[in-house]
Amino acid sequence: MSRRQLVRGLATGSVVAFAAGCAENTALGRSQLMLVSEEQIAQLSAQAWQQSLQRERISRDPQLNARVERVGARVTRASGLNYPWEYVVFDSDQENAWVLPGGKVAFYRGILETMENDDQIATVMGHEAAHLAGRHAAERASQQQAAGIGLGLASVALDAGDVENTAQWAAILGAGVTFGVILPYSRRHELEADRLGVEYMARAGYDPRQALRFWESKAAQSAGRNATPEFASTHPSDATRIAALRQYLAEQNYI
Ligand SMILES: [Zn+2]
Incomplete structure (x- = not known):
C-alpha cells in the first residue's frame, strides 16, 4: 500500500486498525494498549520531524553538535534500540529536549548550556531513548485513538500543514514544545523513562x-524562578520523581 493510499484510507475509515x-x-514488563501500528507512527513521526527541521533554527555550532552526536551514539548503542538515529541541536534558549519515534532526537541550546558535563547530556539522551523503548508515543496515540480522535485525521492534518492539528499530533508523538503546545507525558511514562534511561547511560559508561x-538542579532552578522552565513543565521534576530516582539508584547500588 502506498503512503498516499494509506493516508486516504485512514481518512475515509476504509483501513481498519492494523494491530x-x-x-x-x-522493556517495561507490562502490557500496553496498542491501537496503532509501527508503520502509522513512523509516518506521522517522519512528517513531524521534517516540519520541526523547517520551523526551528538549527545550530551550526560544531562543538555542540559534535558533543550531542558523540554522547548520543554511545547511549543509543547501549540502549540496543536499532533505529537510524539522528540528532539535531536547535539554536534556541528553550530548555528543552525531545524524541520522536524512529530515533529522531532534538536538543535545544538552552538545555545544553545548563548541563555540567557529558554525563548529564547522557541522562537526557537515555531518558529520551527510553521513551522509545517504552513505545510511549504509540501508547499515547492509542489512548487518543480510543478516545475517538483518529490517526487518519492526524495524517491529513500533518500532510496539509493544518497548524492547530499538526501541533496537537506532533505533541502526542513527543515534539510538543516546538509547535507551541505542551502535552506532558504521564507521570508513569516519566518514571519509566527515568529508570530505563539510567540503565542506558550506565551501560554506556556514564555516571x-x-x-x-x-534533575535536582532542574527542580531547584524551577523553584527559584517561580516560572517553570519548559523542560521541567513537560517533564515534571518534582519531589516524587526525584525520590523515585534516588530509590532506584540505591537499589541498583549506583549510590
Ligand atoms: Zn520524558
Missing part, C-alpha cells in the same frame, strides 16, 4: 549519579 489490542512490552544531580 488492535494489547501488546506486552518487555548514573549525574542523573540525580541533573
Whole structure:
C-alpha cells in the first residue's frame, strides 16, 4: 500500500486498525494498549520531524553538535534500540529536549548550556531513548485513538500543514514544545523513562549519579524562578520523581 493510499484510507475509515489490542512490552514488563501500528507512527513521526527541521533554527555550532552526536551514539548503542538515529541541536534558549519515534532526537541550546558535563547530556539522551523503548508515543496515540480522535485525521492534518492539528499530533508523538503546545507525558511514562534511561547511560559508561544531580538542579532552578522552565513543565521534576530516582539508584547500588 502506498503512503498516499494509506493516508486516504485512514481518512475515509476504509483501513481498519492494523494491530488492535494489547501488546506486552518487555522493556517495561507490562502490557500496553496498542491501537496503532509501527508503520502509522513512523509516518506521522517522519512528517513531524521534517516540519520541526523547517520551523526551528538549527545550530551550526560544531562543538555542540559534535558533543550531542558523540554522547548520543554511545547511549543509543547501549540502549540496543536499532533505529537510524539522528540528532539535531536547535539554536534556541528553550530548555528543552525531545524524541520522536524512529530515533529522531532534538536538543535545544538552552538545555545544553545548563548541563555540567557529558554525563548529564547522557541522562537526557537515555531518558529520551527510553521513551522509545517504552513505545510511549504509540501508547499515547492509542489512548487518543480510543478516545475517538483518529490517526487518519492526524495524517491529513500533518500532510496539509493544518497548524492547530499538526501541533496537537506532533505533541502526542513527543515534539510538543516546538509547535507551541505542551502535552506532558504521564507521570508513569516519566518514571519509566527515568529508570530505563539510567540503565542506558550506565551501560554506556556514564555516571548514573549525574542523573540525580541533573534533575535536582532542574527542580531547584524551577523553584527559584517561580516560572517553570519548559523542560521541567513537560517533564515534571518534582519531589516524587526525584525520590523515585534516588530509590532506584540505591537499589541498583549506583549510590
Ligand atoms: Zn520524558
